[in-house]
Amino acid sequence: MKEEEILNQAVKAPGGMRARKELLSELYSRFNTKDNILITIDPDPDAIGSALAVKRLLWHKVQSCTIGMIRPVRRLNNITLVRLLRLPLTLLKRDSLDQFDKYVLVDGQPQHNDFFRLFNYTAVIDHHPLNDHVDVPFADIRNEYGSTSTMLTEYLKAAGIKPSKTLATSLLYGIKTDTRSFERHTIVADIEAFRYLFPLSDHNVLRKVEISDLSLKDLKYFHKAFERKHVVRDRIFSHLDEVPSADILVEIAEFFLKIHDISWSIVSGIHGNDLIVIVRSDGYRKDAGKVMRRAFGSIGCAGGHPSMARAEIPMDRLAQELIKCTSSAVERFIRKRLSPFSKS
Ligand SMILES: [Mn+2]
CATH class of the missing domain: 3.90.1640.10 (inorganic pyrophosphatase (n-terminal core))
Structure with missing residues (x-):
């Protein structure tokens, strides 16, 4: 109906x-x-x-x-x-x-x-x-x-x-x-x-x-997200290292999707023993859930809907993929797996 x-x-x-x-x-x-x-x-x-x-x-x-x-x-x-x-x-x-x-x-x-x-x-x-x-x-x-x-x-x-x-x-x-x-x-x-x-x-x-879903102390993560943003075509990436909760990643990912010519907003951070990647997309002829499963499904838990998806990758599993789990290595890893240029 x-x-x-x-x-x-x-x-x-x-x-x-x-x-x-x-x-x-x-x-x-x-x-x-x-x-x-x-x-x-x-x-x-x-x-x-x-x-x-x-x-x-x-x-x-x-x-x-x-x-x-x-x-x-x-x-x-x-x-x-x-x-x-x-x-x-x-x-x-x-x-x-x-x-x-x-x-x-x-x-x-x-x-x-x-x-x-x-x-x-x-x-x-x-x-x-x-x-x-x-x-x-x-x-x-x-x-x-x-x-x-x-x-x-x-x-x-x-x-x-x-x-x-x-x-x-x-x-x-x-x-x-x-x-x-x-x-x-x-x-x-x-x-x-x-x-x-x-x-x-x-x-x-x-x-x-x-x-009202932000607190004053959340703003510093926005600040960091702005500083570390990386735009590739219609995708915006930002990796925030340690975050107090996955919620702040969601807030920032949703915020970046407000940018009119951004179709994919990919915000990541480390919470507890997991790397968390949050994706928001306009969902038009896209399936963020599918993309995330393809990118991270083999090394963690990944999935979602056409316009919103998430992956959680245990850090020790990630360590097997990277030579060193530095902030920039993690950043490059995510960017590579979700690159608009990668064959998927
Ligand atoms: Mn109820």
Whole structure:
């Protein structure tokens, strides 16, 4: 089905509004006004948006509602989201867990994580495949949904609650990241929730969140990448030696592809015991994955898609290919294997 068709399709709520309202009142029936609730999350955007929605649903229906993260937020985009929207998230510590009356789990199932297993959940709302039976008083698990945020948007609608800008933005970002902007597993309900949340969201915040994937200390790798860039026809190469993670190579490779007449961006570095080569290409009559498999498949792990690919080559394996693993030798090795002039 084409994207346009999806967007224009008449949408019918799965199960209908009545069924959703019944589900909502069943959820509500599990809680009372004296309860102090803990919602536990593994804090990715979908979980964060979903938890905020549950907190909103239970507002005035319970004594208190805390959102507890089982680990700190690590992705810079998500840190930006939490900071800009001042989201009320607290970090749980395994060894000093406060007592709550009831526990809720969103965007996950108890058996997904050792930490989750510590709790006796009253409600679980999730969209991951059901591996094990989830034995809790209220379980709503919809495997076919692209995100839990979609499910929670439906709950809010059933409750007649119009989400605040902060809540709408968080849910929208949850749907976007889990469906990778609808490139990944998506159903009509996800698009419908997206359409509903879109005019209610803060698009300035969203844009800042989506582009926030660098830290100040990453800039020195950009600096090095500029200094060491080497252009051969429509290919740009840059080898960065030791890098703190492969992510920075991806950031720089994507940046170089912005140069209009560059069709191949090849950025490499050493992380741990591996040489990592990241390739981005325009994908037009090219297959970066195939090219990488051909170039490095025999000495490491290599592959990908037409427009994005990666190779990881153990350094000791590389040492067998090169006389000396100096920075310039590694650089020449990559350039030679990915040269536009080499017969492939
Ligand atoms: Mn999810």
